[in-house]
Amino acid sequence: MASLLKKAHYLPTGLVGLYGLILVLLTLPPIQREALFLHHVRFPFFADFSNPERYGLAPFKTRNLKLETSDGESIGAWHVLPRSIYTSTNPFPPQSPLGEEVFDQALKDRPTLIYFHGNAGNRAIAHSVRAYSGFSNYLDCNVLAVDYRGFADSSGTPSEAGLLSDARAAYDFVHGKIFSGKSAGANPQSTREADQQIIVAGHSLGTGVVSALAGRLASEGRSPRAIVLISPFTSLKELLTSYKLFRFIPILGPLSSFPKAQRWFHSFIYHPFDSKTALTNTTSPILLLHAINDMSIPPSHSADLFTFLSRPHATKLVEETTYEGWGIVRSFDRGSEKGGEVVWWEGRKGGHNNLGWAEGSLDLIKRIARL
Known part of the structure; x- marks a missing residue:
């Protein structure tokens, strides 16, 4: 009994040591990249991307x-047709x-939702496929689902800049397909019209990608039709104070009592994904x-x-x-000139993966994108 008590005395010390080791490992770029992107977890495994029907x-x-x-780099993607165009084929199904011309024409005729998934998995994962189905059928949109570099059948190694x-x-x-390769950049009106045919949507990690893309476009004076953020995070720095690796290992939360130590670890974040900053000057409706x-x-x-998004518009109800x-x-x-609506749904159910494709969520996407 005394021996067991003596061993138990060392347990807290061992846990603290293990926690410290995890933190140190996460300051190493390769380890941090693997933990953040989980791009080698290619579920479903051995996916046959040439046969999406499976x-x-x-x-x-x-x-x-x-x-x-x-x-x-070469990145894999699926383009799913809008329901109205798919059902107009003869014979049907x-x-x-x-033909490629059917898909290319669809990009001109109907809005397109570009979807960026979360970490781990690939474009064939079940909850993402349910989302494509909902977007293409209920919203009657084209869907372009992208696998980032280093994921699935895409080349390269992931990084924030790379994504x-x-x-x-x-x-x-x-954007190029909408005008069949014409130089839309030489015609600002045409560029804006094409932007207004594109909805950008992301889930989890993908919300950081969408925010960064929207911010980059805003710096060029451009705005997509709508921005949809599903299970978003404000920034990786803020997420790490609340996130638990594998759902039970806290990252930086326990260091909240040691601000200097926490700031020191923040300095080793190589992929900050600061959505707050990226969204500051965007002028698209946001969901x-x-x-x-x-x-x-x-x-x-x-x-x-x-x-954060409401602060510049504090007088708005x-x-x-x-x-x-x-x-x-x-x-x-915010008014039409400043981006229109910002809508936030705080759902009772849905967890992390099961809300973007649900009926109520699709209604809100339809509202924000004015479909």
Whole structure:
């Protein structure tokens, strides 16, 4: 008994030592990259991206693409047709692959939602496929789903700058197709019209990518039709104070009593994904979707983003509507010249992965994107 008590005495010391070791390891760039992106967790494993029907999409509704980035990487993507265009095929359902011209024309005829998934997994993961189905059928949009560099069948190694390049390649691909390769950049009106046909949406890690992309576009005086952030975080620095690795290992939260130590570890964040700063000058309608039972990213991050976005418009009235059993919708209108609505849904259910494709969420996306 005495021996057991003596051993138990060392347990707290061992746990503190293990925690310290984890923190030190996370300051190493390769370890931090693996922990943040989890890009080697390629679930579903051995996915056959050339046959998206295997993962729940309708026959020949989706084309498999490879997009080239400005720095020479090749990223995998799926383009899912809007329902109205898919159901107009003859015969229906189609019995063989549709021509590239059908997909290209669809990008001109209907708005496109570009979707950026979270860490781990790939574009064939079940909850993402459910989202594509909802977007393409309920919203009647094209969907372009992108796998970042280092994920799935994409080349390269992930980084914040790299993922932003991937996002820009996807955006430029859609933008260029709308005008069939014409030089829209020489015509500001045409550029704005094309931007207004594109919705950018991200889930989890993808919200950092979408925010960075929207911020980059805003610096060029450009605005997508809408920005949709599903289970977003304010910045990686703020997330690490609340995030638990593998859902039980706290990262920087225990250091809150030691501000200097916490700031020191903050200096080793190589991929900050500062969504707050990136969204500052954006002028697109913004939708935040977050469930209170999200076990990965605390819903306080959406509350913080909503408050941050509302501060420059403090005189605007925030409207709040409670829906029994479903959640609370809060919104304010910045005015058409400053970006229109900002809407935040604080959902009762949905966890981390099961809210972007749900019916109520799709209604809010339809509202924010004016579809």
